[in-house]
Amino acid sequence: MITTGQNRRRYSGKIVYIGDTTGERGREWFNITVEPDGTRTLRSQVEIDAAEINKTRVLREVTYTLDARYRPLDAFVRITVDDRFGGSSWFRFGEKEVECEGFTAGEGRISQKFPVSAWPKSFGPHPVVCDIWHLGGGWDWSNPATRQSWTAIMSSPLPNGASGPMIGHQKLEVDYHGEEKVTVKAGTFDCKHFSFVNSHRPGAAAEHMWYTGDTDIQFVKIRWDYSRTTYELVEIHDWADGKKV
Amino acid sequence: MTEPKKRRHYSGKIVYIGDEIGERGREWFDVTVEPDGTRTLRAKCEIDGSTVHNTRLLRDVTLTLDANWLPQDAFVRISANDRFMGSSWFRFGNGFVECEGFTAGEGRFSQRVEVDSWPRSFGAHPVVCDIWHLAGWDWASPEKSQRWKTIMSSPLSSGASGPMIGKSGIHAEYLGKEKVTVKAGTFDTHHFVYPLTKTPGFTPEHCWYAGDDLLFVKIRWDTLKTTYELAEYREG
16 A cells, blocks of 8 residues: 555666667666656666677666756766776756766766756767657757757767767757658557758768657657667557556 | 677565555666676665655665675665755765765755775665665674774665765674565575664664675664565566
8 A cells, every 4th residue: 555655657668779680789778757747767778789880888877857848957877888887977957057077987087067058958878768859858849840950968979879978969950751650569659750860970871760659759769770770669668658557 | 799798687676565554665676797796786766655754755876886895886866755856976986985966955066075995885775775785794704793884875764865975884783594585585684783773763774685696685674664575586
């Protein structure tokens, strides 16, 4: 019997990274709580066994909190690269600056303050769940343009996120392709299809993303030819797009 | 070619059972152990309410220890009564502890505290960590009652303050081996007690753990009229 019940929603799931030639080469567990005021916290654990383009094994821990508008509030990112400590860093976001306090194997103790002209619209700590969450704070549905861009804060400029973690910034260019029905191992979902143009990365193909839901922006699938990998939702538990299960 | 995974992984769930109110909280834990013995805990704790603290709590902790169970770094985030309370990052070293954080009460703060040596344990307040203090126990010593210094993220029994650095001390007594049955199974355990005699009104906190991973099995603390039991456990 719970005498003083919890008011938050919570849901969880798993994503697998499937390389074109290697099969499963990584996996990501996500666990999300949403407080009554819409504050959202992601706990993510990511294992990358090896990659087509980065020959490193990665273990990544992310605890990332956003407000009801998907704007980043604070985050913790810890990475282990090839079974060795890579870095442990704490990020805090505001309307005038982003700050990072961390310790990395390469740089030692770091303190960063990065001035911004407005509260950052999105943060990329590198779980693929967060690739899609860029759209939560960044995409403006009141704007009819099907290509939009904004500057995001990143924890690493590498595709696998295996550096830092520390503050970086990146201009995102995003195309909206419309609605599609997508089937993955976890089920069939009505999705919105977007892609990152990736013009900043020479030779890189566009990263295509599909998410479902209006309130929760739920990851369904990513396909990125550059990494020769498809990322698919394989499990989801207790999720009902904004409703408590 | 996919490279073999080398780290170990185990996870589980603990329930907090109040004597009068039944389940009043729960804790999910997930632990990885790297080939070099580095151990990372991810814990999520929900406290619904209690007979001594009328605060609902959500706590996220990521704590990494080295192969000798010495704390390396940690992240602690707490929400109380559905509102942000604090988000803090801790780093430990030989002779110091530092904390960078932001709390609803104190705002942005930076702490650096000098200590005698590398702290032997860190109390981030998941009950898993209550037991992990006991990694500081010196089995080479014949003493059945031992004391050592520790660092805490909050002086409150619920952990509902800060998070920030607090210096504290552990006093533990070893009561021997016992077989203990909880919902997750029956375990051969070591039974310890924290006498907690320094705090007026506190009763002893009894702890039982199993194995070299110091797997949480059970805690009983009369002060909170609560039994904490391992309800689920998985390896791999």
